[in-house]
Each structure stands twice: as C-alpha cells, then as structure tokens.
Amino acid sequence: MAVLLSGCTTARKTTGNETTPAVSSLRLLHKYVVPHDQPFDGTTIGGLSGIDYDTARKIYYLICDDRSEKQPARFYTARIPVPGNATDSVQFTSVTYLKARDGNVFPPDKHFAPDPEAMRYNPHTGKLIWSSEGERIISNKGNILNDPGIFEIDSSGRLLDSFPIPEQFHMRVTDNGPRRNGVFEGLGFTANGRYMFVSLEEPRYEDGPKAGLADTTAYIRLIKYDLTTRKPVAQYAYKLDPVAYKPVPDTAFRVNGISDILVLSEQKLLVMERSFSTGVKNNTIKVFIAELQHATNVDNTVSLQTTQNFIPVKKSLLLNFERLNTYVDNVEGMTFGPVLPNGNRSMVFVADNNFDSKEETQFFIFEVE
Template sequence: MKNLWLFLAAPLITGVMSCSGPRKSTATTAAIKQLRFIGQQVIPHNMLFNGTVTGGLSGIDYDAAKQQYYMICDDRSEHNPARFYTAKLFFSDKSFDSVQFTQVTTLLQANGNAYPGNKVNAALTPDPEAMRYNAGRNCLVWSSEGERIVNSRDTILTNPGIYEITPDGHYIDSFALPPQFRMQASENGPRRNGVFEGLGFTPGYRYTFVSLEEPRYEDGPRAGLRDTTAYTRLIKFDNNTRRAVAQYAYKLEPIAFPSTPAGAFKVNGISDILVLSDHQLLSIERSFSTGVKDCTIKVFLTDTKDATNINDINSLQTDTRFRPVTKSLLFNFASLGKYIDNIEGVTFGPVLPNGHQSLIFVADNNFSPAEESQFFLFEVIP
C-alpha cells in the first residue's frame, strides 16, 4: 500500500476497473452464514480532494440507483466545514481495485450556513458520525454525537442529534431527541464521544435504528477488561413522526486488551450498525486500548425481537427487569492477520458477479498520520 502515497493529489486511487453492478441487497441474518474477505484499499493520509482533507471517514452507505457511496466525515469543521463525500468503489468477487472520490458536500444548518468550528462557536459545532441514504425520500440522514465538556474553565453542552438533509446538504428536519439523551453538566445522560455512532433503516424505510456507542451514566459503567455489566442502547424511531417508539438494551463485550500504561484510555462500544430487517441488524463493536496499535473489531448478528422495550426505563442499573437484545459473533477482524484500524462504517454494496452480496467497511483515521483510512471488501456467504 505504500505506493498509494504517489497519488496524494489525485481523486482516483489505484487502477480503474468496471464498477460493480447496481442490484440491491436482499441479505438477512438467516442468509448470512459467514464473510469471505476479498480485498482492501487504503487512501493516502489526509489526501486532498476538491480543497478538502479526506480523513475522518466515519460512515458509509450505498446508493444503488446512482451506483455511488456516501461517506460522512467526522471533521468538526476544524480542517474544513463539516461535510460528506460521494465515491465510486471498483471491485469484483475476486479483487478490490480502487476507490474514486467524486464529490464533496458541505453539511448545512437550518439557516443555510455551514457549521462553525469550536473556535468560532463551540455550541454549534457538530460531531458527525453516521450517514444513510433514504431512497424512498431521496434524502440523507446523519447523526452528530454533540459535545459535553465540563471542567473548571468551561462548560459546553451540545445535544446529540439526528438530521434529515437533501442530497446537496440542505437541512430538512431533525428527529425528536428522547430526554434520556440530552447532555447534562452532572453525570447524567450520555457520556462524551459515546453517543449516536451508528444508524440504519428497516426495509421500506419505515423505521430508523440508532445506536448509542457507550452506556449512559444512569445505565452503568463503561466496558471494562472483564466487564459483564456494560449496557448501551439501540433506539427505534418512526420515520413518519421522527419520534422514538422503542429502545433496547445492548450488552457490550469486554475491552480486548489492557492499556499501556495502566490507567490510560481504553474503550469498547458500538461503532456502527447495519439494519437487516424490522428486528435484525449487524452491530460492530470497536475496542481500542492505548499502547495497542490495532483496534479489535467484532461483527455481531443482533436481534431485538424478544428484547424488552426500555423506552420508559431511565436507569438500567436500578431497574434490571429487562431482557437485552440477543447477539452472536459473525466475524472477528483479527482473523485477517493484518493491521486493522478504527472501523466506524459498514454498508451492503451491490451484488457481486457470482450472485452473492458485497459488504464494505470503512475505517476513520482520526486525521492522524499513525492511522489509516481503510476500506475492506467482503463477500456474504449465505
């Protein structure tokens, strides 16, 4: 992959092959038995495209009609205004040939202005994390984690949000935020950088599932090295009313490795979800520990069918009479035997030439030269 550095100024990464076909995904949990790795692409560090820096890729979704991918960038209007990219991915069932960026679009506030950076107005600075394309309405939905800074110098509280926009970035509306997810100065509500990290639509676009990356303060501790009590939440929104109709408890895995030095930052949480049916989805858990270069990425088949609706339960610590979602491990990226970075996005792509479904993951490099903007291509084996 080192030769990719030669193309820093070019929007086309490696060779050009025919784009894979536009047939739509029909995958369900019953049809997903295993994943077969096909190939990987890495774009150059902070590659420039149309005057913007292309790192921070935190979500990806496929538009079958236009045969293109939408990728949200988690730049908090620091390098460039908050934005998303469109791209073409070129692959087959035998190889992953290239990634070609095609357009960059600025995310706009309700007043039509770009979002400011935190040095201009921290209260209005977003933290973009997930994005999906709604073909039924020809619109995009994206999520922001908001902000929670409470210290002796300052207090900044910005609620997380879920926003519906036009394909050219203009604001349409926002989803109603359940009270449990409002940022607070006290240790209540969501934790900083642990909020709306993933989202996806049920078939027919009737509902939107949104995943909370880490437990709320009231719901218990963050994941630990041997923890079995870390519960975060999945939220189910009605797309007609944009209001939450259900929430479900999701039990996180323990953190994969201790940090070095001991006591340094470590985390495990849901970095994205991919909805398969009204009650089935893929969930990605991403574990990171300071001193360990790789992230530990596990993909689970998750089902809410028999889980308790915890919409009206404020604390999963004090009210433990709930049944969490069920999940089973589908794939552990460690099995690839290669460096795995901060995977934060997943989407089905088109059907492969062999008739099987494609599945693409993207990693956020956090704009760090020590990390990589990676794309991983898999075949779904039914």
C-alpha cells in the same frame, strides 16, 4: 486476500431494487488504504466514520467526523472497486458541506459544530439522514453542552428536518445522560423504509460504567424510530463485550463501544463493536447479529444499572477482524455494496484514521455468502 468467517443466517428482506442478503459468512476480497491527508477539492480526506451505498446511482456516501476544524463539516461520494485488484483505488467523486439551520456551513465553534458519525441514504425518499454526537465539555473555563442530533438533508447538504431526541439523551452538566463522544454512532433503516434504528456508542451515566476489561454490566441503548410519525417508539438494551486488551500502561485509555449498525429487518441488526487500547496497534472489531424479538422495551427505564427487570438484545458473533491477519485500524462504518458477478452481495467497511499520520483510512471489501 480471502478469509472465510462464519456465523448465523439471517432472513432475506426485499429492498427497493436489490435485496438485503442473508448473512451466513463473510469472505474478505480486498483491502484498500487511502494515502494520509489525501487532498480532494479543497478538503482533506480522513475521519471517515460512516458509509452507505446508493444502488441506483452506484455510489457510496461517506460522512467525515471533522468538527469543522480542518474544513467545514461534510460528506463525500466515492466509487469503490469491487472486488478490485492491485491497480484499483478508491475514487472520491464529490464533497458536500453540511448546512446548519441558517443555511450556512457549520463554523469551527464547539458550541455549534456537530460531531458527524453516521449517514444513510433513504431510497424511499431520496434524502440522507445523518447523526451527530454533539459535545459535552465540563471545565472551570466554562461548559459546552451541544446536544446530539439526527438530521434529514437533501443531496446538497441542506437541512430539511430533524428528529426528536428522547429526554434521556440530552447533554447535562451533571453526570447524567450520555457521555461525551459516546452517543449516536450508528443508524440504519428497515428495507421497507418504515423504521429507523439509532445506536449509542457507550452507556449513559445512569445505565452503568463504560466497558471494562472484565465488565459484564456495560449496557447501551438502541433506539427505534417510526419514520412515518418521525417519533421514537422503543429502546432496547444491548450488552457490550469487555475491552479486548489491557492498555499500556494499565492506566492508559481504553474503550469498547458500538461504532455502527446495519439493519437486516425490524427484528434483526448487524452490530459492530470497536475496542481500542492505548499501546495496542490493532483495533479489535467484532460484528454481531443482534436479535430484538424477545428484548424488552426499556424506553421508560431510568437506569439499566439499578434494575435487571429487562431482557436484553440477544447477540451472536458473526465476524472478528482478528482472523484477517492484517492491520485493522479504527473501523467505524459498514454497508452492503453492489451485487458481485457471482450473484452474491458485497459488504464494505471503512476505518476512520482520526486525521492521524499513525493511523490509516482503510476499506475492507467482503463477499456475503
């Protein structure tokens, strides 16, 4: 399967032993589907919501968003054939349990269990950084407030450190701060290891409504961290596209948000938006090039809804999965992969099947041209 999708060109930046490629188009090479509930080393494969590639070890890291309900919160390593053929398959090579501050695995308790969503390997430190969306349940039976988080771990899953979270992103009983299941969905580093960007999935309550079918005011925030000081240094407003399709029925669940980001430089990111509507089989997956150089730092802006005194991130469409003419599920992770035999870099996307037999764990392999 080969589909060519064109977009803007981005600058080439040097990384450790490979380069962050210039992205002008993506050509689909192959699609893999992992069997539902495939077992591996006492765990159930599914819920794969983040992916990153380790160029030195030539393996992929895949974080699972199981909130310790099926098995303890965890991540996998895998080998993914590129470009692949009909007889190839994704090979999972190890599973590692994420550890809490006490050194134990996370228990199946919503007060403490994380909601893992993104993971990146830092080649400058040899450590992994992962994010959790936390939990926010407000009910007459009792409230559960579990703040989102960003954590640094070693390859054994042992917690080494965490990053401070700006006050605007702590969970609250009132309709303030982040929404449930709409927080730290994506993260990535600049090639020199100096900065980290973290993306929200949906708008904070103060920043406006969730994306609607004709909405033009749904702004989320991108947070920039200085990895030397480990502190947040800026925030940028990013406008979401509307939800792609009406749900069936009209009042049913629908959503559009950022499911992952990939850092090209300090001023340029790839941003993946994922739109889903009940009753519509395919998810609508769009990848945008986001340019930050003229965007306003909004870290001191209380509400992106009540003020328009800011310049948002500029974005341009690079890829729309609808043009692939294949079933596209809940794609939540993306990473650059190895260099292909022709010298071009590969790019890999992964879909989270939500452990649902009606959904698929999918891998899409592209050539970066």
